[in-house]
Amino acid sequence: MRSIGWIATIVALVGAGPALGHEAGVDVRGVVVAADAAQVTVRGADGKETRFAVARDTRVFVERHGAKPAELKPGVRAVIHGRERGGRLEAASIHASAPAGSVPSAPWPAR
Amino acid sequence: MRRPCCIAVAAVVLLLGGGLVAGLVALRRSGLSARPEPGPVEARLARTVRSLAVAGSVRRLPNPVPLTPRLLAEARAHFADHCASCHGNDGSGDTPLGRRLYPRAPDMRLPATQELTDGELFQTIEEGIRLTGMPGWGGEVSPDVSWSLVHFIRHLPRLTPEEILEMERLNPKSPGEWQExxxxxxxxxxxTPGPAAPRHRAH
Incomplete structure (x- = not known):
């Protein structure tokens, strides 16, 4: 019985591997071109612009602090994890650097 | 007087038997799937059975581990590493695994979980819940770890975006995800330049 439990746990963990990753979508590293409460546009290193819709549950961080989409200033670096939802590209999370001239926050605590 | 009584009993047996046979036939035809949402009756029944499975003495146990910021941080890190795959960092259960379990991983921020006693939460972590995806971790970790997780579960409704972001760093990752x-x-x-083009994720 104990071995069945172990087998079930191992199967669950192995099966969990793909599921733990991001869901289908698009990730972009780039520079914010425009941002408001409804959408954010970033330009990638290849010069291509990608527009993400902002949803109610989109999480926005500037320098690892919770922020609003409108606080994203054009020109700041951003990493956007997007997902396909309802036929549109939606931002699941937006991580942005601080605008030029602001004081950077402390680094991540060691793991 | 005996005859009407016998007829009534026979009718009831016939109805029950017929229902059972019809149910079995339907089951054989369509099988059982974990994809539909559990019905309200099934959910209520499961909650009742779970409640009955907790001994009264355990239900009334107070949390013996004092709550400190350090303990909460350790519990948060443990939860991110071991529990969030199903429950989500925020305890919503809104994860690829949690959404597909049967029954679904609960939203632990809601009263259905928050109104459980500390003892009931501890028992659930230690002993698990039969016929669900919730394993029993008793014996695998120290009881103090389970009690610290009880504190963290109480904290879930007040979790800040910064705490969730920190937890994301601690979630299990493949080497590729870690590098990314x-x-x-x-x-x-x-x-530092990353890939020039957007990266498409299949999963």
Whole structure:
């Protein structure tokens, strides 16, 4: 019985591997071109612009602090994890650097 | 007087038997799937059975581990590493695994979980819940760890975006995901160039 439990746990963990990753979508590293409460546009290193819709549950961080989409200033670096939802590209999370001239926050605590 | 009584009993047996046979036939035809949402009756029944499975003495146990910021941080890190795959960092259960379990991983921020006693939460972590995806971790970790997780579960409704972000760093990751996260951080920090084109994820 104990071995069945172990087998079930191992199967669950192995099966969990793909599921733990991001869901289908698009990730972009780039520079914010425009941002408001409804959408954010970033330009990638290849010069291509990608527009993400902002949803109610989109999480926005500037320098690892919770922020609003409108606080994203054009020109700041951003990493956007997007997902396909309802036929549109939606931002699941937006991580942005601080605008030029602001004081950077402390680094991540060691793991 | 005996005859009507016998007829009534026979009718009831016939109805029950017929229902059972019809149910079995339907089951054989369509099988059982974990994809539909559990019905209200089934959910209520499961909650009742779970409640009955907790001994009264355990239900009334107070949390013996004092709550400190350090303990909460350790519990948060443990939850991110071991529990969030199903429950989500925020305890919503809104994860690819949690959404597909049967029954679904609960939203632990809601009263259905928050109104459980500390003892009931501890028992659930230690002993698990039969016929669900919730394993029993008793014997695998120290009881103090389970009690610290009880504190963290109480904290879930007040979790800040910054706490969730920190937990995301601690979630289990493949080497590729770990590298991707480090590249993201390097890019945000000093603009270290990443891939030129958007990266498409299949999963």
């Amino acid at each position: 996260m480090q590249e993201d951080e390097a890019f945000l920090k000093d603009g």
